[in-house]
Amino acid sequence: EAGVTQFPSHSxxxxxxxxTLRCDPISGHDNLYWYRRVMGKEIKFLLHFVKESKQxxxxxxxxxxxxxxxxxxxxxxxxxxxxLEDSGVYFCAxxxxxxxxxxxxQYFGAxxxxxxx
Amino acid sequence: AQRVTQPEKLLSVFKxxxxxxxxxxxxxxxxxxxxxxxxxxxxxxxxxxxxxRESIKGFTADLNKGETSFHLKKPFAQEEDSAMYYCALxxxxxxxxxxxxxxxxxxxxxxx
Numbered sequence: 001e002a003g004v005t006q007f008p009s010h011s012x013x014x015x016x017x018x019x020t021l022r023c024d025p026i027s028g029h030d031n032l033y034w035y036r037r038v039m040g041k042e043i044k045f046l047l048h049f050v051k052e053s054k055q056x057x058x059x060x061x062x063x064x065x066x067x068x069x070x071x072x073x074x075x076x077x078x079x080x081x082x083x084l085e086d087s088g089v090y091f092c093a094x095x096x097x098x099x100x101x102x103x104x105x106q107y108f109g110a111x112x113x114x115x116x117x
Numbered sequence: 118a119q120r121v122t123q124p125e126k127l128l129s130v131f132k133x134x135x136x137x138x139x140x141x142x143x144x145x146x147x148x149x150x151x152x153x154x155x156x157x158x159x160x161x162x163x164x165x166x167x168x169x170r171e172s173i174k175g176f177t178a179d180l181n182k183g184e185t186s187f188h189l190k191k192p193f194a195q196e197e198d199s200a201m202y203y204c205a206l207x208x209x210x211x212x213x214x215x216x217x218x219x220x221x222x223x224x225x226x227x228x229x
Contacts, residue, residue: 108160
């Protein structure tokens with residue numbers, strides 16, 4: 001079974017440009033989460049999808065960040081326009097719904113390292 | 118508000134020595150706690166879950182609600198245990214919504 005995959009693994013862009021990160025969750029996982037770790041800080045929650053619906057986006061830093069999950073499958077996280085402080089590692093995780101037998105365990109992708117210059 | 122504190126940023130031990138990575142939490146409800154590990158150039162992976170009460174790769178962690186701690190322990194460290202360790206709390210935010218709150222992580226180095 002394939003794990004959570006993220007693309008690209010590394011992105012280097014200039015301030016003001018747009019970047020789109022992609023996450024493919026484990027097949028059958030309704031829950032999809034985005035987290036990020038900026039330099040020197042802890043990994044922080046950004047938002048949570050259940051299928052295609054945003055359940056909790058309390059961690060999104062500002063309106064330059066837009067997350068979508070069309071059709072409840074893969075998700076994208078767009079940063080437009082990117083700023084220097086957006087640099088960091090963006091993680092995606094997925095989990096199975098506990099109401100359908102899931103164990104409430106989040107499985108993580110390898111992350112996308114975003115460098116804004 | 119939920120918070121996870123890992124007081125040690127770096128921890129260095131010799132092979133065969135006992136190791137304890139500290140984790141304290143703050144949470145108003147009944148916590149669900151995890152230890153995740155990230156080996157060099159690999160993804161974050163689940164090491165332990167407090168509900169399971171199991172030992173993985175020789176590591177154990179006991180939830181102490183009185184001290185609000187979930188320290189990770191191993192009696193005899195191995196070089197392959199060198200990695201970044203994250204303590205995380207799974208906080209319930211209504212409905213079927215959960216989100217992980219992470220500590221800052223402890224980088225464990227096991228020297229030969």
